[in-house]
Amino acid sequence: MTEQQHDEQESELDRIVANIAEMLAEQDNETYSPKVIHEFKNPSNLAHMDDPDGQGISDGLCGDTMMVCLKIEDGRISRCTFETDGCGATVACGSMLTRIAAGMSLEDASNIDPEQVLSALDGLPEGHRHCATLAVIALKNAVRDFVKRQAADAEEGG
Ligand code: FES
Numbered sequence: 001m002t003e004q005q006h007d008e009q010e011s012e013l014d015r016i017v018a019n020i021a022e023m024l025a026e027q028d029n030e031t032y033s034p035k036v037i038h039e040f041k042n043p044s045n046l047a048h049m050d051d052p053d054g055q056g057i058s059d060g061l062c063g064d065t066m067m068v069c070l071k072i073e074d075g076r077i078s079r080c081t082f083e084t085d086g087c088g089a090t091v092a093c094g095s096m097l098t099r100i101a102a103g104m105s106l107e108d109a110s111n112i113d114p115e116q117v118l119s120a121l122d123g124l125p126e127g128h129r130h131c132a133t134l135a136v137i138a139l140k141n142a143v144r145d146f147v148k149r150q151a152a153d154a155e156e157g158g
Pocket of ligand 1: 060062063064086087089090128130131134
């Protein structure tokens with residue numbers, strides 16, 4: 001890892017910690033389920049992936065973004081990671097979504113609905129429901145990117 005990548009990872013972590021602190025502060029006004037709090041405190045698959053087979057980004061109207069990266073083996077998702085500059089609820093959604101998607105076929109992953117993520121998290125306050133949509137769109141874009149790359153490779157191969 002280069003020094004710049006190390007610095008970037010550190011500032012990414014600082015930002016996530018700040019988001020979590022902000023989210024905890026918000027709890028006076030909004031109620032998060034124990035599952036949401038567990039996911040954002042112990043996120044799964046929050047990591048950078050080198051050389052993904054598919055990569056998708058989604059931009060929310062709130063200004064937050066998420067990137068999902070995939071490794072595909074035999075038509076199934078063998079590894080699924082995410083990065084986000086979004087809120088703590090977004091981290092919880094990315095964590096839950098990537099765990100749901102791991103091992104799925106591409107078709108099943110494309111059919112994941114934001115409601116599945118919300119229900120796995122026991123819901124989110126109204127103002128944060130769109131965080132699940134942000135995550136799901138990033139995953140769908142990553143699957144689409146993989147399919148596009150496959151088609152381009154097939155075309156090149158003749
Ligand atoms: Fe916009 Fe979480 S507040 S993605």
